[in-house]
Amino acid sequence: MLTIHELVKRYGGFTAVDGLNLEVPDGSIFGFVGPNGAGKTTTMKIMAGLLQATSGEVLMDGENLIANPRLLHRKMGYMPDFFGVYDNLKVSEYMDFYAGTYHIPYRDRKDLIASLLDIVDLSHKEDAYVDSLSRGMKQRLCLARSLVHDPAFLILDEPASGLDPRARVEMKEVLKGLKTMGKTILISSHILPELAEMCTEIGIIDHGKMVAQGSVQEIMRNLSQKRIIMVKPLGQMEKLVHLLEEMPQVTEVIENTADCEFAFDGSEEELAEVLKRLIGQEIPLLAFYEKEGNLEEIFMRVTGGVQEL
C-alpha cells in the first residue's frame, strides 16, 4: 500500500500541492485525474524523487520514501510525460545502459532485456536505433526502461498522450499485462473514458487537493446529481411512463421508441421499490438498469469546468 500523507509543495508564494492525501492499494491501477496545473505532475515528480516536498510523507509499507531517496529510486519506476532518447543507440543498448544505471550485473542483462522487450512487444526492434522508433514504440520502450529494476510501483505521467488510437490500445494492453504481474500503477491522463475502463480506482485532484477518490462507480454514484435509469418494457409504454411520473423520486421521464429513461433522486432501496412496483403493476420488463454516467461531465463539475479534456 502506498500512502501519501499531507503532501505540500510550495514554490515561493504559490502552492502547487496543498495537503494531498492519497492511498493506492497494492496491485491496483490508480488513475490520477485533474486539470492542467492541478498538481498531478508535481505530485508524481515528488514520488519519483525528482522534486523535494515542502512537507508531507510518501509512505510505502510504512517507510517514508521521501527521507530515503535511494530506496525510493529502487521501489519506483517513473515514466515522465515528455522524454527524449539518445542518438546512435540501439534499443538493446538503450536498455543495457539503464540496466547499468541500476547496477544490474552484465551476465543478467541479456535475459532481462529480452523479457522486458517482450512485455512491451518490442522484441523485433532490438537492433533498431532508438531515435528511429515511432512515438508509440518510444513510449513502450520508456515503459520497459522504467521496469528494468523490477519496481513494485510504477508512476506513469500521461503515457497515452500524443499516441494514435492503435498505439493507445497497445499501451493499454501492456498496462493490463503489468497489472497481472502484480505491479501497482499510478497513471495520469486526460483521457477519462480510457482511465475509467482500465483503472481500479481513480482520484480527482484540483488546485493541489484530492477532491474525490474511489472506484469509478463509487465516484459517479457519489458525485452524480441524479441517476439515469433505463427501462425497456415489452409493450405498455404509456402505462409505464404514467406510473413513473407518479413516483416522487422520479424527477424526469423521457420516452424513446423502444425504451424509456428516467432521472432518479433516491436511495438504492427506493430504486428497488420502483422496480417492485412496476412488476407489481404487471408491466412486462425486458431490462431495468442504471445508465453509465458521464465521467467527463462529473470531472468538469468537480474541478470547476475550466480544464481541457
Added chain:
Amino acid sequence: MMNPVLRREAITSLRNRRSFINLTLYVIAIVAVMALFIEMLLMNSRGLLFDPADVKYSYIALTGMQIAAIMLSTPALCAGSISGERERQTLDLLLVTDLTPLEIVMGKLMASLAMVLLMTLTSLPIYAICLYFGTLSVLDVLGMMVFFLVSACAVGSVSIYFSCKIQKTVISILCVYLLIGLACLGTLIWSVLGIAALQSNLAPNQAMPAVEPFSLALVANPALGFFSLIEHQLNMNILSNTLSTIFITAMGQKIMQHQYLFHLIFDVLVIVLFLFLATRAINPIRRTEKGKHFTEKKRFTKKEKKNVQQGQEDSSAQ
C-alpha cells in the same frame, strides 16, 4: 563495473563519424606544424650548421598548440554534457536511477575527457622526433602529458559545473571561455597592476612585504604554468626573467621558481571543488537534516524563503 554513463557515451561517440574526422584533422595539423618547424630549422642552418638542440622550438610549438587545443576543445566537449541531457529531456530519466549525482558527473567528465586523452595519445608518436634528437627525455614528455590531463580535468570540471547550473549549452561554453580568458590574462593584469600599486605606495626606505595577494593570483594562470614547465624541462628562460623583475616580493619569487607545480596543485583543488559543486547542483533533492527534510535546489528570494519557512512552521504547528 564500468560507469554506465561513460559506457554509453563511448558507444555513441565512437559511432559518430565527426569524432574521427576531428581527430584526424587534429593529428594532420600537429604533424604539419612539426614538419614546418623542422623545415624552418633546416633552412635557417642552410644544411651546414643544423643544431639538433634547436628541435626544442618545435617541441614548444607542438605542446603550445596542444595546450591551446585542450583549453578550447574541453569546454566544447564538457559544457554541454549535463545541459545537453536537459535539452534532450533525458536528465530526469538519469536522476531517477540508482546512480548517485557523483557517478553521473564523473561519467560525464570521463566521457568528455576520453576524447582529450585520445587527442593526447595520438600525438605521442610525434614527440618521438624530439626524443630522437635528444632534446628531451621520456620523463619530460610524460610530465607534459600529466600537465595536459590535469589541465583538461580542471577545465572539464568547471565546464560540467556550468553545464549543471546554466540551461543553455552555448552560454555554458561561453562562460568557461570567459573564465579561461580571465585566468590567462586577467590574473596577469591584476597581479602586475597590484604589485605596481604596492610599490608606488611604499615609503622611500620601506621594503616590499614578503607576503601579498597579487603574486598569488599567478598560481591560477594556466599559460604561465605551461611556460614554467617548458622552462623547467628545457632549462631556458621564456618569461621568468621578465616576470622576476616585476614580482619582486619573496612570495612572487617563490611562485615564479615553481609556478607549474603550484598551478598543478591549484588545478587539483579546482577539480575537487567544482566536482563537489556540480554534484550538488545536479541533485534534485538535497539532504540538510538527516532523515527529516530537504532543501529545494531552486533559488528563492529572501521573501520567498520567509514564506516557505512560515509555511513549514505552520504545518509543524498543526
